[in-house]
Amino acid sequence: MPQRPFEEAVLPHLNAAFNYARWLTKNDAEAEDVVQDACVRAMRYFSSFHDDDARAWLFTIVRNAWYSRVARRPRVADATPFDGARDDRRDDALDPEERLLQQHSVALVRAALERLPVDFREVIVLREIEGLAYKEIAAVVRVPIGTVMSRLARGRERLSALLKLAPMETTR
């Protein structure tokens, strides 16, 4: 198979890579660093890339780059890549400030999505915003398809509760 140059295969997905990184990190500057880091890795490994789906491949590398950065960070108390401390707050209500934004659906959705634990947030972003199939999500996140399915269901359930579309489920 003749290989396309890196620019042609990977650069068209830079926006997608940045969007995913931005949702992972919730921070512009960090997302830029993650994507740049990911692109360096992608370049280095590009000669061994023979798949057709450069976007999913790039997502995987972005995700790895992010987790590596988190892992290299000095550990603060019990910090985990799942930003558990932040996300385990009762998430059935938004701050007053966030509530003020309720009129503004974009801000509301963003706040609610950012409030979700990253495991749930990323599958929702990959599915709803990037339109990946379950199989592709499973490959990026490296979990079985069944796990993708249950994370999506639980993530959406939580998101519905945050957005007051439905009462929060009592379980989990």
Place this chain on the structure above:
Amino acid sequence: MSCEQAERDLDAYLDGELDAGVAMTVRNHLGTCAACRRHVVEREALSRLVETAPYYSAPERLRARVVAQTTRFRFVRRAMMLAAAAALAVSAGGGMMLLRSASTFVDAIADDAVDSHVRSLMANHLFDVQSTDQHTVKPWFQGKLDFSPPVVDLASNGFPLVGGRLDFLGGRPVAALVYQRQKHAINVFVSPEHDDASARAAVRSVRGFHVHHWTHGGMSFWAVSDVNDSELTEFSRALGAS
């Protein structure tokens, strides 16, 4: 179909990810169950809301930086290849040059392997399949990778197999086998050998972790752990010999 089952399958149904038979059962259930239909309406409303979430496009300066990197990367690589070729043509100097570029590649993978190791421990994602039975671990990889990694238990050598998972190394999906030495985990990343640059055995120490690399039977192995170097050597030998 019960509501409970329908609820479990509802997301996959709406995402068009169920096979036709199950989808039909869900559809039939929805036809008779108002509560589940409400759930559908709710999910559709959620989807519409999520569609309004911001899409973050890459800033121009990031794009410019990546393009510049690509150019620089290509230039450096071409220069290295030219220099290596020229040196080869002239004398033995080319060997050194090739060695240098190969070792850069090995360093990159070693670094990556340590990242994966640390990640697996931190993210509590050491296994996708947890088993001390090689006959459980090996078939688990089937259909998930386009190769079949050799899986052996080394319990008799003091390195029991504890599980496996899928990982990603050097831009490629790999099998990660997890062994244990007392309280320490050893990650072994296995993939088909096909990079000349990585064919050479290597020993590295990266950020306090030991990394051993070797090839055997057409497969490339990267072992990473915080056990001491002699133990990892013993482990690599045991695995390489099996």
